[in-house]
Amino acid sequence: MALDATAPSSTGDGGAEAVRPLLSAAEAEELDAMYAPYARCDAYGTMGRGALPFLRQAELALRAILLVPLRFVLGMLLLVTYYLVCRVCTLFVDGVAEGRPRLQGWRRVAVVWSGRGLARAVLFVFGFYWIRETDRSSPNAEDVHQGQSEEWEKPGAIVSNHVSYVDILYHMSVSFPSFVAKESVSRLPLVGLISKCLGCIFVQRESKASDSKGVSGAVTERVQEVCQDKNSSMMLLFPEGTTTNGDYLLPFKTGAFLARVPVQPVILRYPYTMFSPAWDSIDGARHVFLLLCQIVNYIEVVRLPVYYPSDQEKEDPKLYASNVRKLIATEGNLILSNLGLAEKRVYHEALNGNSRAIHQKDD
Incomplete structure (x- = not known):
């Protein structure tokens, strides 16, 4: 597959745009077919850089002027508000430096309830005015394995497919879970303290250490x-380990299932007409911009019954993960894929003009 990485283009006033590869229609189609879970299928095309008709460009420009500044300012105000709540609630509290403040009493109540309310407010500001939820979380008696102990009635983790960073906002607004995040998140302005109050477990994804x-x-x-x-x-655990375009389900890692306790499966879908909120092959800044330009965004949520592992699944986390994955794929009408984070990186490199990434992966 030939990819042209020397495709500079210029704006009308002589300023240089970002350099990006030129793909023929056949090459782009072949690449998207190979890495289908990460291919964008919305009106903006691959990497969110597809050509738009003139009227669509004019409409996008108008939305950028009217919506983006307002939504950005409101979103930042909500973020700062929650940061201030977290700052006040963590004053004179142990564990902040270590990454997990020990919040109790009114501090815990304030952090949780303000977090849920403000997360829903951010979703509203971003155009998610209505969230369609289907709750199947009450299992039938026959769905619970015999001998199930009362101590395990409460699920230990929410297991969800991963489509966008918006997933976290939704889950925050409903159940306010803690989750696994990159270690660098703990050092970010504003977000760092908030993630600590959420009780995040910070990891170094790129670390080569065992x-x-x-x-x-x-x-x-x-x-x-x-x-x-x-x-x-x-x-809140995303066993896929990365995001997809929302139509596929990648292999599950076993981390969510090693504890041998029940999990709460949740399925997220993002219906769209123009822009897909999925964070797949598009850079973060462009994604946020186009998301804010969309007048209305949609989330559909299906909350499945708590999954109680059998004795066999408790002894075999891979089997447990596989069975939960099959359930989510079936109930969510998602396509199972064997690709993972490594293939996603290869796809991104290919889109950016590195044809050698494909051949190195094949080797």
Whole structure:
């Protein structure tokens, strides 16, 4: 497959635009077919850089002028407001420096309820005015394995497909869970303290050190803690390990299932006409811009019954993960794919003109 990485273009006033590869229609179609879980199918095309008719360009420009500044300012105000709540609630509290403030009493109540309300407010500002939810979370008696102990009635983790960073806002607005995040998130302005108040487990994804046991152990310990402590927030885990375009389901990692406790499966879908909120092959800044330009965005949520593992699944986390994955794929009408984060990176490199990435992957 030939990719042209030397495709500079200029604006009308002589300013240079970002350099990006030129793909023929056949090459783009072949590449998207190979990496279908990450291919964008909306009106903006691959990487969100597809050509638009003149009227669409004019409409986008008008929305950019009217919607983006207003939504950005309102979103930042909500973020700063929540940061201030977290700052006040963590004053004179132990554990902030270590990444998990020990919040109790009114501090915990304020952080949780203001977080849920402000997260929903951010979704509203971003155009998610209505969220269609289907709740199937009450299992039938025959769905619960015999011998199920009362101590495991509460699920230890929410297991969800991963489509966009918007997923986290939705889950925050409903159940306010803690989740696994990159270690760098803990150092971000505003967001860093908020993520600590959420009780995030911070990991170094790019680290070459053999610390996967430590991460898995931390997740397992937290999930078991949730089952034993009614006041602990559930863990939110995305077993795929990365985002897709929303039509596929990647292989599940076993971290969410090592604790051998029940999980709460949740399915997220983002119906769209012009712009897909999926964060697949598009850069972050462009994605946020186009999301804010969309007048209305949609989320559809299906909350499945709590999944209680059988004795066999408790002894085999891979089997447990596989069975939950099949359930989510079936109930969500999602296509199972064997691709993962490594293939996603190869696809992104190819889109940016590195044809050698494809051949290196094949080798």
